[in-house]
Amino acid sequence: MRGWLRRRFDAAYERVLRREISGAPAHVAVIQDGNRRYARERGDDPSDGHHAGAETTERVLDWCADLGVAELTLYAFSTENFERPPAERERLFDLLETKLREFADAERVHEQGVRIRAIGETRRLPERVRDAIDYAERRTAGYDGFALNVALAYGGRAELLGAARDVARAVEAGDLDPADVDVAEIEERLHDDPVRDVDLIVRTGGDERTSNFLPWHANGNEAAVFFCAPYWPAFSKVDFLRAIRTYESREASWQRAKAERALALVRAFGSVEVREARDVLARLREYVPDGAEVDVETDGESRAD
Known part of the structure; x- marks a missing residue:
């Protein structure tokens, strides 16, 4: 009975939120936190939490398509994650490999024209994960309906440091005049393909920090930030709509x-x-x-x- 009432309440609240939202941010970035804590509270293995979180990721893709979000970036594996216990890390690599290939073959990905790409120091990942990345990027390279960025072996400071070193090398080689170093030059060196400025960062799991995530694209654009308590596997459409409402409220205030x-x-x-x-x-x-x-x-x- 309690579960039925909860579902009815969530459905009603979702309708209310939809009426309050007039649009959607172009680029949403998500820090998917709480997978391990979700599993721990249920007496499960951490890998079970990551699998449950992967299911949430699939639902979020549908919500983005429904609301008109054009780009989604998921913080799937940070550089700090390399410090996790080897067994847990290997299970994460297995999951990443499996999901990248599943997404690349999914009918809805091709129907919606989703382009998948990885950002981060992917050379640090195992060969099997790099192969899966290459497969997903090749399978979806021609699409422009929706951009799905998967941050793997990613760290914001490392990203900025790499761009700065690239600029320094170009200046030293005489290929770039220091006076010509501008925003466009830095952005060109951050990624092979452009990433939109981030409009909204969502973090689940209760922590209120952005964890070195997309500092150039989010901080430079003064992105709105939505922190919420649910662990990533429990993140619901109501939570997502509340995040969108936060973005719209902030935009109105800024205007x-x-x-x-x-x-x-x-x-x-x-x-x-x-x-x-x-x-x-x-x-x-x-x-x-x-x-x-x-x-x-x-x-x-x-x-x-």
Whole structure:
């Protein structure tokens, strides 16, 4: 009875959340934490928790397709994970190999045009996992409907350090002028193919930290962050929708803040001739959210409706 009531409540809450959400972030990045704790609390082996987490990953792919998310990055294996006990690490490698090949062969992956690619220091992984990565990337290389990035042997600091070293080598060789080092040059050296800026980071398992995950793409874009208590295997669609709602709320707040700053700048020109003030305002239009109207009165005062 309790389980039935819970399902009814979740279904109702899901409908409420869907009505509150008007769109979706383009790029969601997920830190899938809590697989081992989930298994431990049930008296299971850690590998059982990882298998349960893999099932959640498949559901999240469907939720992204349903909501219109264009890119998903999963933190599947960090550089710190190499420190885990050898037996557990090998079972993780087995699971990664199996799931990469399953995803590459799944009908829905091909129906939805999902492109799979790995990011990270993949050369550090066992050959069987590297072969599975190559298989998945080759099988889906021609698709552009949805981007699924799997972070394997990944560490954000190592990623930035590698890009910095690449730039230094190019400068030393005379192939790159230091004055030409810009955002585009760094991004080109982070990945073989571009990764969108991250709009939303989701972390399960109760910890409130981003664990060195996509620092360039998330911190540089001031991504919204959603922390939640459920372990990854227990992460539900309601949790996912709550994360999307957090992103939308943050975006609305950020747009309001930009509009307020723009209006403050316009008001600072109150003593300037109206024509000049209007010229300034025209250059600030990009900071005003859709639906807001800003005008400059003939006495030099501004108003927003």
